[in-house]
Amino acid sequence: MRSTLLFLLILFLSLPATSIAQQAKQAFPIVTSNQTIQETLDAQPGRMLFLPAGDYEISEKLVIRSDGSGLYGPGRIIQTNPEAPFIEIEHRAGVQFRDIVLTRPEGKQSTAIEAVNARDCQDLVLDNVTVKNHRTRSGVFYLLNCKNATIRNCTITNYMRIAVDDRTASPDWGYAFHCIDGSGIVVNASTGTLIQGNRITEQELLPTPEVQEKYQLGQFVKKNDTKGALTSQQTWEQESVKNWHQGSAIIVTSPAASDRTQILGNTIENGAQGIDLHSDHVIVSQNIVSNCFVGMKAMHGSRHIAIIGNQFIKNDLWSIGLMPGAASYAAQAAAKDQPAKSDNSDGGSIIANNIISEFGFGNAHWIWGDNGNPILLDSGQKPENTPLADVILQGNIVQNSGRFEATKKNQQPRYVYAVRVDRKATNIHFSNNIFDPGREGVSNVELKK
Template sequence: MSSLPASLVSSVVGSACRRAILVAVGLFVSTSGLKAQSPSAAEYKSIQEALDANPGKMVYLPQGDHIVSERITIKHDGSGLYGYGRIIQENAEQPVIRADGRKGIILRDISLTRAEEKTESRAEAIYLNQCEEVLLENVRVKDNRSAAASISVRDGKGTQIRGCTVENYMRISVDDRTHSENYGYAFRCIDGTGIAVVNSEGNLIQNCRVVEHVFVPTQELKEKHGLGKFTKKNAARGKLMNPEVWNAEYVNNWHQGSGIIVTGPDITARTQLIGNQIENAAQGIDLHCDHVIVSNNIVNNAFIGMKAMHGSRNVLIIGNQFVKNDLWSIGLMPGAASHHSAPATADRPALAPNVDGGSIIANNIISDFGYGSASWMWTETGSCNPLRFDKGQTPQNPPLTDVLIQGNVIYDSGKDSPLVDGAPKKEGPRYSYAVRIETDGKNPPQGLRFSNNIFHPGKEGVSNVELAP
């Protein structure tokens, strides 16, 4: 019998010794041991009954379909579900799982969906309200078609969403903006969001997949559902409305929602979006928050790759791939929610500043720009630019300030067109400028610094203004 190498023997012995020590002190639990020790939902009349009977414990969800007609509510800290079962919600008015004010709950490996005839809903698949230190890992959500997000986190702290999949989350809807003095109309649209985090701190969204397969912005879909047409209109035009759009009663931004949105401009902070893949979204990543890392993500076939606005400060955008975007890939801009600091008044408390800037855009690659599903809507407008830095939406918005842009590549994929009739047929770029900086108005961007980038020129050049080093 041949002997094992000394290094391997040492490794095996070391591993065995470590396990023995952990077992002796009660810290080692194998996967099979966890399953054996956990209560199983199969032992109870319902998943809800299993959770209620085992407060603070993880309940095992065995493989197979589990039909529910009311939401599953996690009522105790430290509770959760894990396993390879699939929960099918038959009630279109209810979320699949909800938790309010809980701490340390875990959802792992389970699948959530809706009954085939009830996929369209106004509710979330997972709704977490005022929860702390939640972990969602390897959870799969499919066919939760709602204007609400499939996974929704509100007023939370320390939420981790890792390795989850959201598939087919959009529906035909109406976006009603009649209550806003800035807009004052409602219109037919495609709407839906994969993952939404609102008014929350210390978030991690990592290695998730958010994919829509059905509702992509084709001309056929637009005509079939009357997308973009007004359904209601106030007597007075909204403050931010273009008069021509108002009179035409049609908007071309009828592809609404986001793959991932992190919002709550005055509250949400310290978020990491790392290694996610987003396919066929309207907006890939939408940020209205501070102290954010956006790294190693792939956003493919979204008419907007990502934007940070409404007071998004200290955003690090590094090492991402933006593929087949049609309007812009990376956009930074103030929005209507951004504001200067202000002292307290009789009507409101003092306002801390909510500003945009102090950010870095580095080592990203933008390619196949203008080759996405929405290109037919945007390429002829002259407003398509891979990098966009905008002015404020109102004159009162503080300007976008102090952004470092370095080491990025904007690649004109049209120059690599395949052979046609035995000869290369190169297309021109499908964007006006590689970089557009809006200089009109009272609050144009300030302090933008460019270095070591490769920007293939657009139809009108590299940039509409000289890029400051």
């Protein structure tokens, strides 16, 4: 056996260098100076393309046209066109992107589109992909109608931008305002998605008074003649809003379609909302969500959400929120002018073994004050929304970090209640939690075991 291996090694080493390079190129297609990335992808359908170290400027999107194709390697792709994404994948299976870097040059960073746009794909893998300075109103990674996608070990840095949130087309709101907007990972109408071990951080556009003043954040740009149904009279008259820090580090949406999602071990810093869910059958576990004014929320008919073993740090409005939304409704029989609807109510969820600390010590505290609640089990946005039901809260810690401060003034809790519960919510159970009282107590209701 040893003699056979030695013979093969000697034979391999005796091959000319050009022959070895040719064999390597056949096994691993490589981008060369003779072809663009797109040309090499098209010439090698169904194969992974190695991208050597170096910078590769593009001004058009890269389109994946074959199942099993993809890119891997240490190369850095620089997109110089703000109107074009980096990568587009439609109706493909088994596509992979690994270890590559995507970025935009100075002056070309703000865009309205995605870095990676995947639609109607199956078994897509984004692994150790780094995206920096892609500032978008959309999502850096955007998945629509995908099955069994994996987004793992990726790094997204500086993904938010100055924008206008235009709600004039909605009868619920009827106004538009200046805002910071942008999301890291957007998953829409997809099933079986794994989002694991990613780092999503905004380092520059932070919700400070200086940034708010510079960009007139929250101020109306326009408003309709008629006030929106969900808009308060005070907001309508003062023509400004507090929620000008928009977007989510991770959002899984399309509540009647998205299903079976795992959000595991991600690190999220300096976002607006950390994790936003409009989905069923979701596991949110071992994540660290720091300095986002909302840690996470699940609404609009989110059922069977397991929120287990996470760290929520420096949130200012709430850390964990379950709430019916405008899209929440009970099952409905068919009527003359309406088809039957399946149940899309919220609940059947578990909140367990999470730690909430330094609440009210984030960048957005100056906006929201001490009016937040670390755990919020809220009412619906409309009277007809079905109330939240069937939730277990077990083994969680909400700690008033102010009590460790030296001065008595700073020791006061920066929240109203540790837990605020909508009085219409039903079958809510608490056990073995440690809740430091807020300014008005532990909770607005008796915590039933």
